[in-house]
Amino acid sequence: MQELKNSLLELITDTSTNLPPDVRAAIREAKEKENAGTRSALALSTISNNIRMAEENVSPICQDTGMPTFHIHVPVGVNQMTITRAIREAIVEATRTGKLRPNSVDSLTGENSGDNLGEGVPVIHYEQWERDEIEVRLILKGGGCENKNIQYSLPCELEGLGRAGRDLDGIRKCILHSVHQAQGQGCSAGFIGVGIGGDRTTGYELAKKQLFRRADDTNPHPDLARLETYIMEKANELSIGTMGFGGNTTLLGCKIGSMHRIPASFYVSVAYNCWAFRRQGVTLDPKTGSITSWLYKEEPSQVKVREREPAAAAEGASGTREVVLTPPISEEAIRDLKVGDVVVLNGLIHTGRDALHKHLIDHDSPVDLQGSVIYHCGPVMLKDENGNWTVKAAGPTTSIREEPYQADIIGKFGIRAVIGKGGMGARTLAGLQEHGAVYLNAIGGAAQYYADCITGVEGVDFLEFGVPEAMWHLRVKNFAAIVTMDAHGNSLHRDVEKTALEKLAQFKEPVFR
Ligand SMILES: O=C(O)C[C@H](O)C(=O)O
């Protein structure tokens, strides 16, 4: 098995940097459905560029390279411990070369192991089979969409949909609700895997297993096939759209599996995966460990591929105002901004996410933040041989996690803009109004696109928090993001959620009897 580690490294690298054709086709279709000049069309254009850049640069599509999760089939007699050792070596190597972000954090001490290894990380499931080849499937599922997974215990009451009973119609309601509760926070448009039945653990496992199905397959079970088709149609009428900007595509794929349960329990478990759906697989020669085939490389047959770029997403949103700003930004410039404006930033910005926000509540900042821009981002960084840092990937992280801190931090330090994704809540909105600040929504997952806007790394503080959580001081050029919450009490996120809830309520009546 001398080739095993190299094969696994190739699999990890390809998974992180190159989306499979079925996922690309779903995104391409979504792009064709959006109207020219809309925010969703613009976001999908950025996403498509990002996918291309990641492949060309052989760099992570999204900076959050997620929880590496392997599903492996082995012929009888193959040593699983040899495979586990090779996976661990390949993971360390992929982290060292910037194909994976160091993502494994000790839950008690907060320490980042730095090499993506740790208790329970990576996740590896083995199963024996009677074929004489090894099959390795891998998903890199990021944290923002993982946080939007949801498990329902039937019967239950669902906002907008009323009672969900222990039958196919109750299941239908849970799945629709799961898409609504995710809004744009899991980097919609997303893919969902659904597990019906099992217990709390196996239900989620079944849901995640569905994510290994190709986006263009058909469920062999007629009821589940019907339900998948129904969900795809109705979830896309919720108008949540790409990144929760509103729009025609909210869901790119829905795959449902079912298993037995015990009489008292009836779970519907939903695994939500962002558009950056990094899934790949290989078969390996059990003697040499070399790759014999790739599992998700063929183009889907039923999706037509257009020759030229559709007019829809070609250029910037029509009628939007573009405002160029350089920090430190004045309160006046900020109060002039309205939801829908595109802000183009030049100059110095600072990253800060969970650890930094918690820290700043009762500590000083190492740099003056008056008039500054904070970027909710945990980048992939590499140090070169001269000790200089380079940015390998740098998209936004989900902002809502900072909701308990954000308004206070803005007030305490005089921050004028926060860049993130998915939007923030009522407390932050009030804080923006009170202190004169805005929330700027960047396109989640577009880590190559934003890394390209970073012209220099001017320093770093709190590296002891780990690479993703450190405070990186980044010089940017033409960094564009949309104002989705302004200093006048307006929030696009609040509006989209309200509309989506009204639309969800239209699906209250029974459909599957
Ligand atoms: O950790 C990150 O960089 C992002 C995360 O996947 C998120 O979606 O919030």
Ligand code: SF4
């Ligand atoms: S930032 Fe968005 S695209 Fe990246 S892993 Fe998180 S949810 Fe997925």
